[in-house]
Amino acid sequence: MARRPLAPNRRSDTRERILESATILFGTRGFDSVSLDQIAAEVGVAKQSLLYWFASKDDLIQAVLVNMAAELTVVVEAAIRSAPDMPLDRLEAVIHAVFRPAVRRPALLGLLRELSRLPTGAAEHLTEILNPLVTRAETWLRTEMQAGRLRQGDPSLIIALVYATVAGIATEPEALRVVGWSQDVIGLRKLRNELTSFLRAALAPS
Amino acid sequence: MARRPLAPNRRSDTRERILESATILFGTRGFDSVSLDQIAAEVGVAKQSLLYWFASKDDLIQAVLVNMAAELTVVVEAAIRSAPDMPLDRLEAVIHAVFRPAVRRPALLGLLRELSRLPTGAAEHLTEILNPLVTRAETWLRTEMQAGRLRQGDPSLIIALVYATVAGIATEPEALRVVGWSQDVIGLRKLRNELTSFLRAALAPS
DNA sequence: ACGGTTCTCTACCAAATGGTAGACAATCTC
DNA sequence: GAGATTGTCTACCATTTGGTAGAGAACCGT
Numbered sequence: 001m002a003r004r005p006l007a008p009n010r011r012s013d014t015r016e017r018i019l020e021s022a023t024i025l026f027g028t029r030g031f032d033s034v035s036l037d038q039i040a041a042e043v044g045v046a047k048q049s050l051l052y053w054f055a056s057k058d059d060l061i062q063a064v065l066v067n068m069a070a071e072l073t074v075v076v077e078a079a080i081r082s083a084p085d086m087p088l089d090r091l092e093a094v095i096h097a098v099f100r101p102a103v104r105r106p107a108l109l110g111l112l113r114e115l116s117r118l119p120t121g122a123a124e125h126l127t128e129i130l131n132p133l134v135t136r137a138e139t140w141l142r143t144e145m146q147a148g149r150l151r152q153g154d155p156s157l158i159i160a161l162v163y164a165t166v167a168g169i170a171t172e173p174e175a176l177r178v179v180g181w182s183q184d185v186i187g188l189r190k191l192r193n194e195l196t197s198f199l200r201a202a203l204a205p206s
Numbered sequence: 207m208a209r210r211p212l213a214p215n216r217r218s219d220t221r222e223r224i225l226e227s228a229t230i231l232f233g234t235r236g237f238d239s240v241s242l243d244q245i246a247a248e249v250g251v252a253k254q255s256l257l258y259w260f261a262s263k264d265d266l267i268q269a270v271l272v273n274m275a276a277e278l279t280v281v282v283e284a285a286i287r288s289a290p291d292m293p294l295d296r297l298e299a300v301i302h303a304v305f306r307p308a309v310r311r312p313a314l315l316g317l318l319r320e321l322s323r324l325p326t327g328a329a330e331h332l333t334e335i336l337n338p339l340v341t342r343a344e345t346w347l348r349t350e351m352q353a354g355r356l357r358q359g360d361p362s363l364i365i366a367l368v369y370a371t372v373a374g375i376a377t378e379p380e381a382l383r384v385v386g387w388s389q390d391v392i393g394l395r396k397l398r399n400e401l402t403s404f405l406r407a408a409l410a411p412s
Numbered sequence: 413a414c415g416g417t418t419c420t421c422t423a424c425c426a427a428a429t430g431g432t433a434g435a436c437a438a439t440c441t442c
Numbered sequence: 443g444a445g446a447t448t449g450t451c452t453a454c455c456a457t458t459t460g461g462t463a464g465a466g467a468a469c470c471g472t
Contacts, residue, residue, distance in 0.1 A: 033238040116380035131386035160392045168374025174322035180337035186366045201408040
């Protein structure tokens, strides 16, 4: 005796609502710390409805990650296309693009922190999506360096450092409270700006 | 019928062995993903021996964190005392000091990533230990800036950014494999060096 | 020698977890 | 209107989890 009748439109939006809630919960508290029951309660459905849309918890995790990777890809690609031509300005535009969805939904970047604890099989799928993005950024950096518009350096290392910093910033603001800061002093936006100014200083051609 | 007789020396070293194994497991896989059974198996004792030395899992977590914080404090203080007088050199020495225990035991920095998921009550205790360290670094940076030996900036933001980067680097190397890098290309040591060179570029007096 | 302390163990337990089976209602197709 | 499809639910289950109870061995001080 299903109490909630089907929505008037043909397809239900339950899948999207599950993905959204799961993204937030997984991003803030981690895969293993969030149970299917908690996600279901957040969405407002029974746990078995989750398992109707996603065959297992690992499936749901994978879907959340692919979703996040796709969203990041879109905003980054858009930023690259529309950004100014000067490499440092373009770099700043991309950084801002990465942070923009996170300003509205900080949990998105929190997922980056979880990349080291993927369910088996999810890694390959994600690599397929993220690797082209990274490779593209790498070749772009290298080209600009050879043109003398950026200081010489190892593109892989630079990207890795930026990635690590963004993932680390995503552990905020909870972690920073522990060492004695408030969110007012250290905000996501301030940290993003500090990161870009660091990048400018480190990469400006000498 | 305890099969293993007591060690010849009076105090058993079980507590230390538990702390060491718990540090590695918690640091690599997170608090919630590691069960007491797994830690006990790693140490080679029964789970109930864990609960003899630590009243609960939260107690063990807190002990691990306090241990880590104390170790970090020691190496940082030592680096500050013995480091050269030039602020950028001293900064580099401190960064190296923070990474040194991690080179031998990467899981130690992984704990930083877990600071946002503390059991209730552990936060205050940790703040007591870490906050003085941060405050001291902050005032030191401010003094050097006023003396014109470092570029002007917000000390809190700089420290937060460095902290975020270190915590992010700690999510390596697993996470970086996902975006298509090998550990050979991006190592802990290389990232550390890149971080210090970024800091030098960003903080050198103009 | 003996009683207390220290330390480790086996045996359980209640709760939570991911997942299965299957009933049932609303809708679509014909 | 009949049957298939879609979507949600209740009921249940095996396993794992953090934690308790308590026995017993080795060692200590006296």
